Amino acid sequence: MRSPLRLYGRRGELEAVAALSDRLRTGRGGALLFAAEPGFGRTALLRRAAGDFEAGPVLHTRAVPAESRLPYSGLHALLCAAGDVLSAAPAGLLSSGLGPADLLELLRGRTAGRPLLVCVDDAHLWDDRSRAALGFAARRADALRGVGLLLSVTGDRAQDPDFAGLPVVHLGPLPERAARDLLHELAGKKTERTDPAVREALLHEAEGNPALLEALVRRLSPAQLSGHAPPPRPLADGDTLLRTVGDRPAALPPDTAFVLLLAAAAQEQTPEAAGADAALVLRAARAAGIGPEALDADEAGGVARSDGDVIRFHSSLLRRAVHAGATPARRRAAHQLLATVLAGDRCRLPRLLHRALAADGPDPRLAADLAAAADAPDPWIPGLQRSLAFARAAELTTTDDDARMSRMTAAAEQARLAGHPHRARELLAAARAGTVHNAVRGRAELVAGALALGDGPAGDAYGALLVAAGLLGPYDQERALDARLGALEAAWAAGDVPACVAALDGGDQGRDVAVHDYRAGMLAALDARPEAARAPLRRVLERAATDDDPVRLLRAGAAALVLGDIAAACALNARGLAVGRARELVALVPRFLEHLAYAELRAGRHARAGAHAREGLRAAHRAGRRNCVAHQHAILAMVASVEGDAAAVAGHVTEAMAIAGPHGLVQAATLAEWASARADLGRGRAYEAAARLGPLVREGPRRGHFAVRMLAVPCFVEAAALAGQPDDAHAPVREFAGWAARGGDPQAPALLARCRALLAGPEQAESLYAHALARHELADGDFEWARTQLLYGKWLRRRRRPREARGRLRDALVAFERSEARTWVEQTRAELRATGDMAGGEPAGALSCLTPQQLRIAHCVAEGATNREVALRLSVSPRTVDHHLRNVFSLLGVRSRVELSRLVDRAEIKGAHP
Structure with a gap:
């Protein structure tokens, strides 16, 4: 990087440099080797390190390729850079008698008392004698008091014998x-x-x-x-790529350069593969009169390497530079040779594609053959290869605008499925240019809507998909129906029930019985007719049991969630995930992971949900599906709210809302808000939790997503009851009762009974808690069962029935520990201590002199709660809190809430790290 820019995304590397500088300031020595491919900023990093070093002088030099064969030219450059920094060189330093230890002696003789930093950029280009001396000194840098060596090499030279044993930091692509x-x-x-x-x-x-x-x-x-x-x-273009990678490709011998061009051309069809098939490349090279020995020279060139089966470029940038940097005639010759040596039916598509890439003008017949091969039903053809074939077929088509644009649209769709939305948008822009038939325009709008569904405002996706359905309806009913089901997905993400119904209501029903059942069942579910929805959606699940079509599996998994059949949802999405991975359907894999994580979340298996969501987050980033990224962050926030990691909750909520807000993703936003509220509730902040959830679960313009808000009602009821605002919860509970009766959640009956127990008087509460626990036995979910046990235990303790409360609280504690719900574990232990049961964990250090109730009040005050808030949280009067707090101050010898907070923090740290 030639311009004086800030270094972005290199925090770890800069911290390593700072650690080396700290060593030098304390009089110790050290060495560090940075390794990276061209363009990743090795030079900029060394320049920054040299500029930041203020403890002493810096020797900064860069190797010159033209001098790499001149003995001692590297050391000579270093001495020239030194000026008067180093003491006089030993006699005969640059004579033929120089040994590897001489540089070490020279560095030891630096100006006394000041640290010295030696920066050598492109050290692999030094001559072999200078390189040996440099490596010798760097491996013994600990013996050099106050001297540090900071070296940089290309990624493929980090393991050279001259640099063996040095600590290496590899620079990768920027985040x-x-x-x-x-x-x-x-x-x-x-x-x-x-x-x-x-x-x-x-x-x-x-x-x-x-x-x-x-x-x-x-x-x-x-x-x-x-x-x-x-x-x-x-x-x-080729010039830009070659300037970025430097002169390595140009320095290769002609035969080696052409063999690597063959390898780059062979990998052009599958750029994400590990490398090019070495046998294929060598067959093509032999056809050109080049033997396998030509591959030996590239090892010195640092461009690619062969392990016998595969030829691998050291970076995708080098592969692109080799291919794009060649002249068009040489590229065509390479593709023609590859086409010549490919034979057999299994190689039909790659052979035709190489022929098409070798063509120097329009060829309608070749274009038709290539498009037909790309459209073959074989599910194992890579999507990017199909995309490239359709795009090249479109380029070779000149006389039929509809055929050309149809092929370009197909190329865009395959690029989208392969997880390359940027390429898909480029191809789509070309496909939508000009005047073509409505059926072709409809397919282009369908791809545009699908792209927006993955990364764009939900409203934009909905509009594009309905336009596609209208254009396609008279000509292609199956694709028109796909467009409507995509519009349903967009409206669902936006939380717009009327738009969901409108998407499903219009258009032809289609001939696919499974799709007909899916539409009928979803319409009935959206219309709150669970009995009418159950039969058709069950048929969708039954058919999916033996289906391997990923799109139908995705719909079946969604149908299972609507039915509340969490086990089926997990099984269907897990199988869909396996199919998507096997067929490299990169765009669908994040969606399966999202649905799978959500199903696990609904089942209360938070650890599994977190594992799938983290994997889904990586997959969504790779596929360019930012809307899926928002949903995964929201799920991870829910998981973190159970684990008690407040910082993680806040981080995931921020990331989710950064996308969900601009893109109108109400479902993700509702999950994120619920996660924040549940984290507040776990930490005993009932007021904050009720304030967050109230607008989501009540009627009004800010209410949450229709498929999520009812799931959050039990959390709101608990918060409202603990905050002393039970009247706010009666209306949501009535609505929740109607929703639970529809059977959309197997845990809903138990949660409804728990909600009613929280709002009931002492005469009815106990029987309602017992009923809730009985209903919990009919559904999975340790976490919700434990929360009911905890609330029941609290209720029993307030009724001065500590022995019965202890049994409930111990059961809750075990279940929370099994669920890794750390915040709830601490809350349950505090309740156990309040009953006089020290099994909940002994208080640490100075706090051991407090009674269980005093300890609970001390913890609440240390968190910043007022006396009134503590009273509400512990179900006692403010006067009782005031009385206990005065005794706490007296027993601990503190005079203020600030001192108490510090004492509690110190005691907790000591207890956590004895």
């Missing part, structure tokens, strides 16, 4: 957020506003490489960055 921040700085120097589509295309093209991102921005004009002029295609 997404860091890349966005860097792009904002780069583009901000040219234009005030960067078009969102251009921004996403640049980030996708750069693949986290900061130097390439800088080169791409430099290549665009302000008008192109702001979206007022079309950007060049491709964004990263």
Whole structure:
């Protein structure tokens, strides 16, 4: 990176440099080796380290490739950089008699008393004698008092013998957020506003490489960055890629360069594969008169390596540079050779595709053959390969606009399914240009709506999908129905019931019986007719038991959740996930993980839900499905609210709302708000929890998502009752009773009884708690069962029945521990201590002198609660709290709430780390 930019996304690397600098300041020595592929910022990192080092002098030099064969040229460059920093060199330093230890002696003789930092960039390009001396000194850096060596090499040279034994830090691609921040700085120097589509295309093209991102921005004009002029295609041309990777490809021998071009061309069809088939490449090379020995030279070139079966490029950037940097004639020759050596029916698509890539002009017949091969029903053909085939078939088609645009649309759809939405949008922009038949336009709108459904406002996706359904209806009823079901998904995410009904009500019913049942069942469920919904949705589940179609499995999993059949939802989504992974349907995998995590959450299996949501988060980022990212963060917030990690809850809620707000994802937003409220409730903050949940569960403009708000009612009722506001909960409980009667949640009857117990008088409460526990036995879910036991135990303790309360509380404690619900574990232990049972955990240190009730009050006050809030939380009077608090102050010898809070914090830390 040539311009003086800030370093983004390199916190860990900078911390490693700072640790080395700290060693030098204390008089110790050390060494560190940074390894990275071209463009990842090795030079910028060393320049930053040199600039930040203020403890003493810095020797900073960079290797010159032209001098790599001159003996001692590296050491000579270092001495020239030293000036008068180092003492006089030993006699004959650069003579032929120099040994590896001489550099070590030279560094030991630096100016006395001041630390020294030696930075050598591209150390792998030093001559072999200088390199040996440098490695020798670096491995013994601990013996150099106050001397540090900071070296950088390319990624493939980190394991060279000269650098063996050195601590290595590998620089990878920039994280997404860091890349966005860097792009904002780069583009901000040219234009005030960067078009969102251009921004996403640049980030996708750069693949986290900061130097390439800088080169791409430099290549665009302000008008192109702001979206007022079309950007060049491709964004990263051969010259840009070659300038980024440097001179390694150009330095290769001609035969080696052509073999690597063959490898790059072979991998062009499956760029995400581990590498190119070495046998195929060598067959094509032999057809060109080149033997396998040509691969030996590339090891020295540092571009690729062969392990016998696969030829792997050291980075995707190098592969792209080798392919795009070749002349068009050489690229066509490489593809033609690969087509020649591919034989057999299994190779029909790759053979035709190589022939198409070798073509130098339109070829309608080849285009038709290629499109037919790409449209084959074989589920194991990679989506990106299909996309490339359809796109190339469209380029070879000139006389039929409908056929050309239809093929480009198919290419966009396959790119979307393969998890490349940026490529899909590029192809779609080309497909939507010009005047074509409504059926072709409808397919393009269907792809556009599906893309918005994964990453865009739900309202935009809904509108595009309904337009697609209208255009496709007279010509392609199956796709029109797919569009309507996609619109249902968009309206569902937005929490818009009338829009859901409108999406399902219109259009032809289609000939697929499974889809007909799904529509009928979902319409009945949305219309609150559970009996009418149950039979058709059950038929959907029965058919899915032997189905391997991923889309139908996804719908069946959703139907199972609507029915409240959590076990079926988990099984169907797990099988769909396996199918999606096997067929590399990258766009569908995050959705299966999202539905699976949500089903596990509904079942109360929070650890499993968290594991699937974390995996889903990674998959959603890879697939460019930010709407799925929002849902996964919301689920992770729910999991963290059980685990008691307040910081994690807040972090996940922030991430979820950053997407859910602008994109109108009401379901994700409701889950996130519920997670915040449940975290508050777990920490005893009933007021805050009730304030968060009240608008979501009550009628009004701010109420939550229709499929989630009822699930949050029990949490709200508990918060309202503990906050002394039971009247606010009566209306939501009445609505919850109607919802529970529909059978949408197997735990609902037990939770309804618990809610009624919280709001009932002492005469009815006990029988309601007993009824709630009996109903819990009919459904899975340790966590909710434990919460009912905890509330029942609290109720018994307030009725001065401590022996009975202890039994309930001990059962709750075991279940909460099994659920890893740490906050609830602590709450239950406090209740046990209040009954006089020390099995709940002895108070730590100075707090051991307090009674159980005094200890509970001390903890509440330490958290910042007022006397009135403590009274409500513990179900005692404010006068009782005041009396106990005065005794606590006297026993602990503190004079204020601040002192009490500090004492409690110290005691808890000591108890946690004895």
